[in-house]
Amino acid sequence: MSEYLQLFLVFAKIGVMTFGGGYAMLPILQREVCETKKWAGDSEIMDYYAIGQCTPGIIAVNVATFIGKKQKGIPGGIVATLGMVFPSLLIITVIAAVLHNFMDIVWIGHAFAGIRVCVCVFILNAVLKLWKSAVVDVWTFIVFALVFVGSVILDLSPVLYVIVAGIAGIALSLLGVRKEKPGKGAAKDGSVAAEKEGSPAAAEKKNGGDGK
Amino acid sequence: MIYLRLFIEFFKTGLFSVGGGMATIPFLQDMSRATGWFTSAQLADMIAVAESTPGPLGVNTATYVGFTVGTQEYGMLGGILGAVVATVGLVTPSIIVIIVVAYFLDKFRKSRYVDGAFYGLRPASVGLIGAAGVGIVLMSVFRINTVFEFASAHLELKHLLLAAAILALTNWVPKVKKLHPIYFILLSAVVGVVFRF
Numbered sequence: 255m256s257e258y259l260q261l262f263l264v265f266a267k268i269g270v271m272t273f274g275g276g277y278a279m280l281p282i283l284q285r286e287v288c289e290t291k292k293w294a295g296d297s298e299i300m301d302y303y304a305i306g307q308c309t310p311g312i313i314a315v316n317v318a319t320f321i322g323k324k325q326k327g328i329p330g331g332i333v334a335t336l337g338m339v340f341p342s343l344l345i346i347t348v349i350a351a352v353l354h355n356f357m358d359i360v361w362i363g364h365a366f367a368g369i370r371v372c373v374c375v376f377i378l379n380a381v382l383k384l385w386k387s388a389v390v391d392v393w394t395f396i397v398f399a400l401v402f403v404g405s406v407i408l409d410l411s412p413v414l415y416v417i418v419a420g421i422a423g424i425a426l427s428l429l430g431v432r433k434e435k436p437g438k439g440a441a442k443d444g445s446v447a448a449e450k451e452g453s454p455a456a457a458e459k460k461n462g463g464d465g466k
Numbered sequence: 467m468i469y470l471r472l473f474i475e476f477f478k479t480g481l482f483s484v485g486g487g488m489a490t491i492p493f494l495q496d497m498s499r500a501t502g503w504f505t506s507a508q509l510a511d512m513i514a515v516a517e518s519t520p521g522p523l524g525v526n527t528a529t530y531v532g533f534t535v536g537t538q539e540y541g542m543l544g545g546i547l548g549a550v551v552a553t554v555g556l557v558t559p560s561i562i563v564i565i566v567v568a569y570f571l572d573k574f575r576k577s578r579y580v581d582g583a584f585y586g587l588r589p590a591s592v593g594l595i596g597a598a599g600v601g602i603v604l605m606s607v608f609r610i611n612t613v614f615e616f617a618s619a620h621l622e623l624k625h626l627l628l629a630a631a632i633l634a635l636t637n638w639v640p641k642v643k644k645l646h647p648i649y650f651i652l653l654s655a656v657v658g659v660v661f662r663f
Contacts, residue, residue: 269520269521269522270520270521271520272520272521272522279522301571301575304575305567305571305574305575306564308574308580308584309560309563309564309567310480310481310482310483310484310559310560310563311480311481311483311524311556311557311559311560311563312480312487312490312522312524312525312556312557312560313487313522314522314525315522315524315525315556315557315560315561316560316563316564319560319561319564319565320564320568323564323565323568324568328565331561331564331565332561335557335560335561338522338525339521339522339525339529339553339557341520341521342519342520342521342522342525342526342529342553343529343549343550343553345519345520345521345526346515346516346519346521346526346529346530346533346549347529347533347545347546347549349515349519350515350529350530350533350534350537350545350549351533351537351542351545353511353515354534354537361659364658364659364662364663365655365656365658365659366511366514366655366658367606367658367663368628368654368655368656368657368658368659368661368663369510369511369514369651369654369655369658370507370510370511370514370602370605370606371606371607371625371628371629371632371654371658371663372514372628372632372650372651372653372654373510373513373514373517373602373606373651374510374599374602374603374606374607374629375629375632375633375636375650376513376517376636376647376650377488377491377513377595377596377598377599377602378599378633379633379636379637380487380488380595381592381595381596381599384588384591384592384595385592387588388588388589388591388592389589389592394585394586394588394589395589397586397589397590397593398589398590398592398593398596399593400593401589401590401593401594401597402592402593402594402596402597404593404597405492405593405594405597405598406597406600406601406613407613409499411496411500412482412483412492412493412496412594413478413482413493415590415593415594416482416483416484416587416590416591416594417482418590419586419587419589419590420583420584420586420587420590421583421586422586423582423583423584423585423586423587424579424582424583424586425582426582426585426586427578427581427582427585428578428582432585
């Protein structure tokens, strides 16, 4: 079987088996990529994973690109990523098409009104869990507060906040006002992005894994 | 050309959302305001479906938005094309960035600038997701669009009670809090139907 096809199929399998992405994906990734296929070592996977969080975009996609690129160069990176998103495309399109025809039914409307309340709580949970590793001193609190208040009351693109916050982070680090030791944040990244996925299960794993 | 715009909007989301998953929500909310393709309520529904299905949350939401936008313009086939275009737009920056980073792996990992940037980006990401959450709360619990309409907000007790129950179940009840999100979504759907939300 061609290695491209294998890349596609393995990552499609990981895509199907991952609910919510993030840290929940890591054990499946280790089993499929390290143990079964031997495409990367355990520490290599952890590195890719950590960097996948320190780069823009979806973590699962970033890791898939890394491994694909390692195996078969740039085309391999693209094929692995396409494999990763393929199940989502298929499943979500079917569900969206079905729901599209049912949304006008009264009780379905009531059901989704209830579900929206639940989604609010999921987002709140994601924020609370992220908070611990992101807001570590007074400066990070100021960044959080400015961005939060700014985007609640102003109608500006989030892109602007991201660019300004990145520059501010570099400036604060270089000025040496940062209370937290540089590098500590990077070590914690594993938890940060996992929690962004908002999965309670993922957060649980992280708490155990950190040895707290 | 709606597909070009879809691609650009999702390319932007993929390029600037840091950490994946919920980090894409502020960009989608901005997209909803800027384009009118979908409402805040629809966005919340899409997040719920994305949470309940396999695959990374960010990718699932992108596919759903792409399908919704494409269907509105060109029907079912247009929706499928929209789903593909939005998802490809979302992952394209990842592919480019990771391929570049792979060449400078060690430099990237040890860079003071990268570390510094993330020192600022992490709290900003929390702030953005929090604000997006406020938007969805205002719409789904208070039935208003912005904080400035607060005078006309009407809070229903049953919404608040459900929120409190889910919050308690997902955070403080041992074993239950480890359950997959789909169980809480199903519970909320049943409560929504029974109590006519």
